[in-house]
Amino acid sequence: MAYGLSDTALWILYIVSDAAEPCTQQDLCRQCCFPKQTINTAINHLIRDGYLTLETLPGTRNSKRIMLTDTGHALMQTTIDPLKQAEDAAYGNFSDAERQCYLELTRRLNTNLREELQAQLKRRTL
Structure with missing residues (x-):
């Protein structure tokens, strides 16, 4: 809490x-x-x-x-x-390159997670 x-x-x-x-x-x-x-x-x-x-x-x-x-x-x-x-302040401590890297990795994680969840749903319905 x-x-x-x-x-x-x-x-x-x-x-x-x-x-x-x-x-x-x-x-x-x-x-x-x-x-x-x-x-x-x-x-x-x-x-x-x-x-x-x-x-x-x-x-x-x-x-x-x-x-x-x-x-x-x-x-x-x-x-x-x-x-x-x-x-x-925490994000401000990142360099521009670190911020870009963080955003790209977050996008990739979200894409991979979405794809994995869709694949799991598809496997369940087969």
Whole structure:
């Protein structure tokens, strides 16, 4: 636990703080690759602690936007903002060549992982 938050809660705050558009639980599940129940439990704790609220999105039956409360914004300033600053500083310590290498290796890893997962799915369906 960082900052007294579960890893899931920390990632939720991180993603919600960056979201340019309304962020829903379904969006979080896709972005974090956490099970729906894990996201739901963490959101409920953050709501109970006064950091988040849910607001029904217009034109939907049950899709809800996750919103930071004033207390949530204050928490974000003491947790997520310093984390992002540390990330920026850490990446800033890379040379241009190291940054390019890191990005290329990350792209390759993601491509290889995607291909491997597709191959495993294909083998299961045969």
